[in-house]
Amino acid sequence: MKRKFNYYLLILPLLALFSSCSRDVFDEYYARPDYLENPIYQRLDELGNFKNFRTLIEKAGYKDILSKSGYWTMFAPNDEAFAAYFQEKGISDVTKIDDVTAAKIVRYALVYNAFREDQLSDYQSSQGWVLDNAFRRRTAFYDGYQNKIVNGTPMVVVDANRNGGYFFADNNNKYVTYFTDEYFTAKNLSSFDFNYFYSGKEYTGFNLFDGSVKQADIIAENGIIHEVNKVVLPPLSIAQYLEEDNAKGANSKYSEFYKMLEEHLVTYQFNETVSASYKNFTGKSDDVYIKFYNSGLAFSPNSENYLKEMDNDGQSDAFTMIAPSNAALEPFVRDVLLKHYPSVDKLPLYVFQDFFNAHMVQNAVWPSIAASYTNGLDEDLRFDFNANIIDKKILSNGFFYGSDIVQKSNLFYSVYTSAYLDPAFTLATRLYNSTEIKQMISNIRNKYVLFLPSDTLLRSLGYNYDINSSQWVYTNPATGLSVSGGAASSRLYRILYNSIVATPNGELDNIRTTSGIIRSGDLDFPGEYLKWNNGKISTAGTEAMGNVINIVGAADVQQNGVTYYIDNIFEFTDRPQGLEIKELAEAPGSQFSSFFNYLKNSTVYNTTTGAIRGVSLGTSYTFIVPNNDAITQAVRDGVLPGTPSTGVPNYTPTFLPDIDKIADFISYHILVNATASDDGLVTGQFETLRKDGLGEKTYIQIQSSPGTLVFKSITDSDSSANYIKASSNNLADRSLIHLVDNYIKFSE
Structure with missing residues (x-):
């Protein structure tokens, strides 16, 4: 009987041979190219002058991340930078830097996406790259959960990451600021703007805060390294800077400003979603609160994002807050805000909103071109940046200036102020605030006379505002018939508009001793005519009713005119x-x-x-x-x-x-x-x-x-x-x- 030949014994060695050949071809084809640089961590090792920074990378747990594929920009402080840092902090070497600080330094040096030097000045807008329009980039560092004492109660807090709101998929990452020749040239800036913040430091054309980039565009497999001679810790946000200053107690410069902001325009709201994330992250079951600033503010001082009208708009701009010192704010509060109110806590909410908006700008205010910016009330900035600024800081979410004066806002120095800051005139103020009248009579460039009726007078003549239904009501005193909503507000608007007179030449300064006729309203938007005779005023309506309007009490002289208080309203007539x-x-x-x-x-x-x-x-x-x-x-x-x-x-x-x-x-x-x-x-x-x-x-x-x-x-x-x-x-x-x-x- 013949034995059957097993052909598989012959095929298997051939398959092994072919497999070995295929693997070699595959590995050769997909092998890491010889010309490819090593990842960031290895490149820092090769360069040799980043020993301290590499140690912090390891301590922070970022060695593995920076040794793999990725797409990063690293502003890497060299060993020279750390020598200066050790001396500044009074420590001997890198081993004395704790893990938390190590993580801050590393994560803040790490920018999302890889950018060469010539790209950093360009803004990645949603419509494409905008050349020479950026001076900031988002980093890998964020504060996250913070343990605070709020009104005596321990709380776990996260900062709002939007203006007036919170977006759950955003960690509120801090931004890093740098200065390049390309950006400065495009914005008509100069070394003056750099040295305004960093006196005595050298502007080199590529600076990271007050440090300089010694070597740019060091290529790595997973990104780009820029060697810097400065160790940078994450700066505070505007809110954090004010909070830290307040903690200095008697040495605080802005504690009155801070307290007014925190006590009247900040809320802490429990959030279930954030609390659940905190529990998953830490294993702790504390309730987590989001710190919100009032949505009526120009921006949230604790938000690290910019406006977020586009995802990367924080690359191209930032916020600015100009905070008056305690020495400047205290007399302003006493003499202006509390002229008619007994205490700060009695002021209406809109006063706080307007006051802070007067000191907030939705742009990074560069000192050399400060006159080109407007504040949150659309006013020009009334500070002398060469004389009034006593403190200047570039922070994580914007610029901070300390000032020895208060912004001389229109709202606090115009005839509008007479009603706005007096609780006896809340009805008139409410109508002004809901119409263009507010903007008109608070314009300190134009001169007006305001005839101001009190709440008591308006209510006695049938005018009131129903808080419950949020609408105006007018009840005819003679007939008892009432109208509400638009019919009532239109009627009162006409009366109050006719109580405003543009007086560019002070035509009514001597109203108590002269007589004449004059048109009410703004010069561009006329109202109706009224007559006066030795302090008594008549309108078509008062003449038809056989009445007259008397000026009572002392006049209130403001920067843009005079307010006269009256005992009757500027009635109109319905007579043909x-x-x-x-x-x-x-x-x-x-x-x-x-x-x-x-x-x-x-x-x-x-x-x-x-x-x-x-x-x-x-x-x-x-x-x-x-x-x-x-x-x-x-x-x-x-x-x-x-x-x-x-x-x-x-x-x-x-x-x-x-x-x-x-x-x-x-x-x-x-x-x-x-x-x-x-x-x-x-x-x-x-x-x-x-x-x-x-x-x-x-x-x-x-x-x-x-x-x-x-x-x-x-x-x-x-x-x-x-x-x-x-x-x-x-x-x-x-x-x-x-x-x-x-x-x-x-x-x-």
């Missing part, structure tokens, strides 16, 4: 202007009578209500009323119906063309959307109520200057009318009624 003209015409010997007789019998007048067709309440008008002699002349000229030879008017014609003549005549003497007086504020061509035969608008030319007011025809250069001052400037609903010495012609 036709009734005002009727009242003027019915006075004995009135020069308005002939015009009104044509008006009351015309097709444009409602004898029941006094309304004039085409004239709407709440709209601005100017009524040009020719006197009796001018009406007689219009009859003689055939412009108005009557007997031309004698000038006797025919107020009730039956012939249709004569009826139309009257309507046209009246309409042409009413200007629409303009209230003109003899103050020079309204000049030029303005639309009338009359339409021509084709239905097109018609116009009249106004010439106005202090003491003169002339109306001219656009179609007849010889036709003009001068106002008669003694009988003009009569108040009506958003209107003035003038008596003039001629009628104005219109030719088709």
Whole structure:
């Protein structure tokens, strides 16, 4: 019997041979290239002058991480840097650095992603690289959980990592700051900006804080090393800097500023998600609280992120806080904030928000161009950076300046302040704050007079704010009928807006001893006219009601004007202007009578209500009323119906063309959307109520200057009318009624 040959015995050695050959080819193809540099840790070993830093890497537990693949930038302090550090700290060698400090130094030197020197000045925006627009990078260091005593209670706290909020996937990593020629050139900065923070240090064109980069762009397999001559510990955030300063007790510079911020604009909120993460990380079951700053602030001083409008926007900008010293803040609180309040804790929340926003900037404020920045209230910075700054620090989330003065904010030195910082005027302040009035009257570049009604006065006249429903309410004292919401707030807005007068030349400084007429509101957004006479003020509404407004008490003089306190409000009237003209015409010997007789019998007048067709309440008008002699002349000229030879008017014609003549005549003497007086504020061509035969608008030319007011025809250069001052400037609903010495012609 033949034995069967086992071919597998022959195949197996061949397979082994082929397998060995394939493995060699595979290993050769995928082998680490000879030209590839070693990872960061090994490169530091090869370079030889990073022995101390390598020791800290090992102590911090980062040897394995930095010996593997990755994508890092390492700002590595050399042994020379550590020699200086040992001397500064009074220690003999690297063994005296504890594990916690070692981790801080290593992690803060480690930047996410690998950047060459020429890339560090560029900003990685969401839309792509922005050249020469960066001076910061996010590091691997973050504070995380912190044990604090808050109001006497031990707490585990994490800082908010967003302005007014918290984002759970973000560890609030600190940023490192560096200075490059490319960035400085692009931003028009210079060595002055570096030395402003680091006096006596050398600006080299590539600095890490006050240290310098000795050798840049050392390539490693897992990133890039920049050799620096400075050991850098993670800087404090703005919030931490203030907290550390406060802990100095009697030696603190900013404790009053810090306490005001912490006590009124900080909350600690328990968070279940963060507490669960803390338990998983530490095994401890403490509740964890997030420290939040009020969302009304320009930024959260404890947030290490920038605005986060884009993920990396912290590379290109940072926050700035300018904190007044105790010596500067204490008299400001006493003399300004507490002028009418008994204590700081009684101030409204918005006062704290505004005060701190006045000292916060959503940008890194470089000292050489400080005048180009605005604070959280959109004001220019009113500090002399060569004289007022007593402390300057570049911190992890921005710049900190200590100042020997308080920001002279508009809100604390304007007529707005009179209401804003006085609890007797909260209703007026509430309305100001919800409208553009606040910005207008707090502008210290423009001069105003503010007539200010108290809460007691407004409530006695039916105005109030319902906290429960968050809306304004007005109850008519005479009828008891109430309106709320927009109807009530619009009514009060009109009253309070008319209580503001732009006075660029101090026109009302002597209001108690002079008389006149003046337009309320801003110069660009006019209100209505009011009259004054030896400290008594009248409006169209008060005249209609038979009332007057008196100035009471002493005036409050502010940087941009004067506040007068009043015993009545600047009422407006709902009476049609036709009734005002009727009242003027019915006075004995009135020069308005002939015009009104044509008006009351015309097709444009409602004898029941006094309304004039085409004239709407709440709209601005100017009524040009020719006197009796001018009406007689219009009859003689055939412009108005009557007997031309004698000038006797025919107020009730039956012939249709004569009826139309009257309507046209009246309409042409009413200007629409303009209230003109003899103050020079309204000049030029303005639309009338009359339409021509084709239905097109018609116009009249106004010439106005202090003491003169002339109306001219656009179609007849010889036709003009001068106002008669003694009988003009009569108040009506958003209107003035003038008596003039001629009628104005219109030719088709």
